[in-house]
Amino acid sequence: MNFMKKIVVSTALLAASLVYAGGFRVSLQGVKQLAMAHTSAHAEDASVAFFNPAGISFIPNKLSVAAGGFGINAEVEYQNLQTLESYKTDNPMGTPVYFAAAYKVLDNVSLGFSFATPYGSTVKWPTDWAGKEIVQEIELKALYFQPMVSFKLADWVSLGGSFIYAKGTVDWTKAVTQLGGTLNIKDDEASGKGFGLGFYFRPTDKLDVSIAYRSPVDMKADKGVATFNISPSLYPLVGLNSSGQDNFKAVLPLVDEYTIGATYKVTPKWQVSGDFNYSGWDQYYALTLDFEKAPIGNQASDPTVLITPKNWKSTKTWRVGTQYMFTDALAGRLGYYHDESPYADSDFSAESPSFEANVITGGIGYKWKGLGIDFSGAYNFQTPREVKNSFYNFNGQAKAKAYYFGLGLSYNAF
Amino acid sequence: MKKILISTVALSTLLFTVSCKRDFDTDVSSVTVTKGDADFTKYVSIGNSLTSGYRDGALYIDGQNESFPSMIAAQMKLAGGGEFKQPLMADNLGGIPAVGFTNKRVLTPTMGLGFAAGTGATTLANIYASGPYNNMGVPGAKSYHLVAPGYGNPANLPLGKANPYFVRFAKNPATSSVLSDAMEMKPSFFSLWIGNNDVLSYATNGGMNSTTVNGVTTYTPAVVQTGNLDPTTYKGNDISDPNVVGGVIKSVLDGLKSVGSTKGVIANIPNVTAIPFFNRVPYNTIALDATKAAAINSSLINPLIGALNYLGQSGRFVPVVAGNNPVIIVDNSLPNVSAGLTAVLTANGYPATQAAFLGNAFGQARQAKAGELILLTASNELGLDAITRQAPTATSQFIIGASFPLADQFSLTSKEVNNIATAVTAYNTAISGLASSYSLALVDANTKMGELNSTAGIQFDGVKYTATFVTGGSFSLDGVHPTGRGYAILANEFIKAINAKYSSTLPLVNVNKYSGVTFP
Numbered sequence: 001m002n003f004m005k006k007i008v009v010s011t012a013l014l015a016a017s018l019v020y021a022g023g024f025r026v027s028l029q030g031v032k033q034l035a036m037a038h039t040s041a042h043a044e045d046a047s048v049a050f051f052n053p054a055g056i057s058f059i060p061n062k063l064s065v066a067a068g069g070f071g072i073n074a075e076v077e078y079q080n081l082q083t084l085e086s087y088k089t090d091n092p093m094g095t096p097v098y099f100a101a102a103y104k105v106l107d108n109v110s111l112g113f114s115f116a117t118p119y120g121s122t123v124k125w126p127t128d129w130a131g132k133e134i135v136q137e138i139e140l141k142a143l144y145f146q147p148m149v150s151f152k153l154a155d156w157v158s159l160g161g162s163f164i165y166a167k168g169t170v171d172w173t174k175a176v177t178q179l180g181g182t183l184n185i186k187d188d189e190a191s192g193k194g195f196g197l198g199f200y201f202r203p204t205d206k207l208d209v210s211i212a213y214r215s216p217v218d219m220k221a222d223k224g225v226a227t228f229n230i231s232p233s234l235y236p237l238v239g240l241n242s243s244g245q246d247n248f249k250a251v252l253p254l255v256d257e258y259t260i261g262a263t264y265k266v267t268p269k270w271q272v273s274g275d276f277n278y279s280g281w282d283q284y285y286a287l288t289l290d291f292e293k294a295p296i297g298n299q300a301s302d303p304t305v306l307i308t309p310k311n312w313k314s315t316k317t318w319r320v321g322t323q324y325m326f327t328d329a330l331a332g333r334l335g336y337y338h339d340e341s342p343y344a345d346s347d348f349s350a351e352s353p354s355f356e357a358n359v360i361t362g363g364i365g366y367k368w369k370g371l372g373i374d375f376s377g378a379y380n381f382q383t384p385r386e387v388k389n390s391f392y393n394f395n396g397q398a399k400a401k402a403y404y405f406g407l408g409l410s411y412n413a414f
Numbered sequence: 415m416k417k418i419l420i421s422t423v424a425l426s427t428l429l430f431t432v433s434c435k436r437d438f439d440t441d442v443s444s445v446t447v448t449k450g451d452a453d454f455t456k457y458v459s460i461g462n463s464l465t466s467g468y469r470d471g472a473l474y475i476d477g478q479n480e481s482f483p484s485m486i487a488a489q490m491k492l493a494g495g496g497e498f499k500q501p502l503m504a505d506n507l508g509g510i511p512a513v514g515f516t517n518k519r520v521l522t523p524t525m526g527l528g529f530a531a532g533t534g535a536t537t538l539a540n541i542y543a544s545g546p547y548n549n550m551g552v553p554g555a556k557s558y559h560l561v562a563p564g565y566g567n568p569a570n571l572p573l574g575k576a577n578p579y580f581v582r583f584a585k586n587p588a589t590s591s592v593l594s595d596a597m598e599m600k601p602s603f604f605s606l607w608i609g610n611n612d613v614l615s616y617a618t619n620g621g622m623n624s625t626t627v628n629g630v631t632t633y634t635p636a637v638v639q640t641g642n643l644d645p646t647t648y649k650g651n652d653i654s655d656p657n658v659v660g661g662v663i664k665s666v667l668d669g670l671k672s673v674g675s676t677k678g679v680i681a682n683i684p685n686v687t688a689i690p691f692f693n694r695v696p697y698n699t700i701a702l703d704a705t706k707a708a709a710i711n712s713s714l715i716n717p718l719i720g721a722l723n724y725l726g727q728s729g730r731f732v733p734v735v736a737g738n739n740p741v742i743i744v745d746n747s748l749p750n751v752s753a754g755l756t757a758v759l760t761a762n763g764y765p766a767t768q769a770a771f772l773g774n775a776f777g778q779a780r781q782a783k784a785g786e787l788i789l790l791t792a793s794n795e796l797g798l799d800a801i802t803r804q805a806p807t808a809t810s811q812f813i814i815g816a817s818f819p820l821a822d823q824f825s826l827t828s829k830e831v832n833n834i835a836t837a838v839t840a841y842n843t844a845i846s847g848l849a850s851s852y853s854l855a856l857v858d859a860n861t862k863m864g865e866l867n868s869t870a871g872i873q874f875d876g877v878k879y880t881a882t883f884v885t886g887g888s889f890s891l892d893g894v895h896p897t898g899r900g901y902a903i904l905a906n907e908f909i910k911a912i913n914a915k916y917s918s919t920l921p922l923v924n925v926n927k928y929s930g931v932t933f934p
Contacts, residue, residue, distance in 0.1 A: 084442045084447070085442070130924060132926070177926050180930060234933055
């Protein structure tokens with residue numbers, strides 16, 4: 001007990017002293033998990049599959065399915081004290097979803113499948129806003145399809161692995177002020193591959209420990225189309241075809257993530273969970289758009305290559321959550337997590353606004369026989385920041401607010 | 415157990431109250447724009463084309479609405495500034511047919527330069543009745559024109575002593591000077607940017623004056639005036655004596671002071687050669703292949719070098735090569751050896767008429783050197799057959815620039831470039847001296863335009879502006895005057911200088927919101 005207390009307190013203190021992960025990762029892959037700060041060491045049903053493939057070995061039933069969806073309501077505001085301008089995004093509601101299934105083919109071998117949308121964001125700024133040359137509207141989306149297998153090495157430990165096939169969309173519209181119009185780059189057939197690996201431990205009935213790694217996935221956009229909405233008389237000068245289009249290639253890194261999490265049953269009714277994530281955003285040091293013909297790049301050696309420095313930094317996320325069973329069927333959940341922004345003020349990216357975030361989460365769950373229904377919600381308190389992007393000479397301040405809500409279902413059969 | 419639960423919740427709550435700052439320290443909606451020590455109730459801008467909003471080779475309504483003074487005035491309104499009236503032209507063509515002013519330049523569908531179609535509706539009719547006008551920028555005005563009475567008198571137009579733009583809005587056309595009209599308005603705040611044309615017209619005319627008699631235009635070298643303090647004796651494209659420029663600006667400031675207008679902003683003169691008009695065409699723009707180069711060398715350059723050496727004028731030419739070669743220009747500072755050349759070429763067996771033709775043309779000709787400037791207007795000359803003045807044919811022997819000198823008014827020799835730089839430096843010394851003695855805000859337009867002319871250019875919210883013609887975004891189609899965005903870059907410099915001097919807090923303008931070059 002004293003030991004646990006120390007953990008809880010010191011985790012909370014650590015969260016307070018460190019400043020924390022964002023980017024275009026959307027950590028909404030389990031409704032029940034979100035209610036407890038999106039912590040990972042919960043093997044009650046198939047929704048654990050995304051968090052740790054090894055977790056499916058500890059699902060109490062032979063067959064489990066889980067599905068859920070979220071609504072994201074986020075708004076970013078930019079202001080410039082020098083020009084006294086101020087603009088707000090008008091983002092459509094984001095709707096990440098997930099589906100997972102797990103089945104024990106043998107006592108010690110489980111197969112699983114996870115479908116999720118772990119990366120994505122839609123940011124829609126006013127078309128005439130100050131940062132229009134950077135972005136007016138952008139939609140990034142990645143769908144992860146993960147078949148997996150997990151082996152129970154002993155009663156108390158399992159090892160799981162997954163294969164990741166990712167399919168995605170990038171759809172980015174920005175102003176090209178010097179050409180008097182806009183540019184849209186789009187590829188909805190970007191794809192990439194990766195893998196997941198994890199260990200799941202249950203050394204005692206009271207403690208679950210989850211350690212997982214998800215590899216980076218390089219989303220390759222090989223058949224991108226760049227469409228210029230400019231005067232047709234400029235098409236020949238910009239190397240465009242008669243529809244004002246050119247082709248481009250790009251690679252967008254969906255970065256790797258290390259997670260270590262634990263859940264401890266303090267009493268039969270009360271459990272606490274903690275998680276630490278490390279996300280390898282330092283891979284995103286630059287975005288390279290390689291146009292086929294359009295000389296709108298910035299490289300002396302090849303004017304069709306546009307390299308935008310990103311200089312992102314890897315981030316850490318700390319999560320603490322808890323669940324209390326009011327009755328055998330009704331659970332109440334709370335959580336808190338602290339997320340870092342993956343970049344400094346001098347690299348503020350208006351196409352994926354990120355902030356140091358404090359998020360409180362909560363939810364309830366109801367179980368009836370093998371069927372579970374869960375509700376959760378979260379409010380993201382994001383810290384306003386300075387915008388001092390030196391590459392674009394884009395300056396000002398930004399702040400944001402966001403809330404999430406989710407509805408999840410799970411079914412554990414026989 | 416409960417204790418732990420409670421303490422955890424309590425800790426979380428504490429954590430939130432400490433770390434959850436969610437709003438801006440200062441929200442723009444709560445910012446009050448202040449005038450500081452200045453008074454913006456009546457702002458009057460005095461100057462030339464740059465003040466008027468002139469661009470694309472014309473003054474027209476959309477351009478005027480993006481003049482830098484109108485941008486500043488809009489920001490001043492946030493701090494008690496009054497209405498800012500401009501003497502708007504009649505249309506967006508900008509032509510004034512009565513005095514032969516053409517419409518604005520436009521890009522043709524093939525990206526060439528043309529003129530906007532139609533007949534300009536602006537007349538010389540005086541519109542002062544709807545005034546007075548806060549924007550007193552008069553395109554073409556030199557420093558000394560500001561203090562010239564009758565500069566708005568239509569009767570003076572044929573004498574070259576009046577300006578059609580000022581004719582339109584002078585209060586008393588017969589007697590008004592720009593200054594006297596400005597003084598009547600008793601500005602609470604003024605901007606004064608003058609002196610550019612005292613050197614610019616020299617530059618844009620290749621250091622030449624011209625006179626047209628019976629449709630025949632003759633060119634003579636313009637004078638770099640020093641020691642002559644009577645501008646009425648200056649010809650159109652002479653460089654004004656720096657003492658004249660400084661003296662006139664001082665008298666304008668004195669005039670304004672005498673009516674109580676002591677607060678304002680003054681700008682210095684950009685080095686006029688840092689604009690696309692002078693940098694669009696490189697000095698070595700003549701591209702030749704090996705065959706052509708050999709042909710020109712044997713038929714022209716080598717005989718010329720021989721003859722010039724004989725005449726003691728070596729160094730004017732070197733043989734051309736495959737690749738880029740310098741333009742052949744006229745340098746009026748060279749001794750004119752036309753007669754000698756004709757004689758030598760005749761003696762070498764050239765037919766008399768051809769020897770005379772070459773001797774005449776090449777008497778002061780030489781190849782341009784790095785640092786010398788070929789003007790934008792030369793684009794229409796270079797490459798033409800010198801005799802037919804049409805596109806060359808297979809038999810064309812004399813191609814302007816490649817095998818025939820480009821006329822003197824289309825280039826600036828290094829000596830002429832130097833004359834310009836010397837004058838600009840002297841003007842700017844006078845201007846910064848006056849700014850400090852009259853305690854005015856000073857805009858270093860020279861440095862800012864220099865930044866624009868650098869490779870890095872000026873970045874604003876992700877848009878990179880350079881002095882490159884058309885694609886650089888900051889200069890309009892005349893290659894001399896800014897686009898709306900270029901003017902906005904300047905407006906911000908004025909605003910920064912005003913805020914620094916008067917402790918006001920006028921906001922900057924968003925450069926990218928204004929218009930650039932219009933594509934067809």
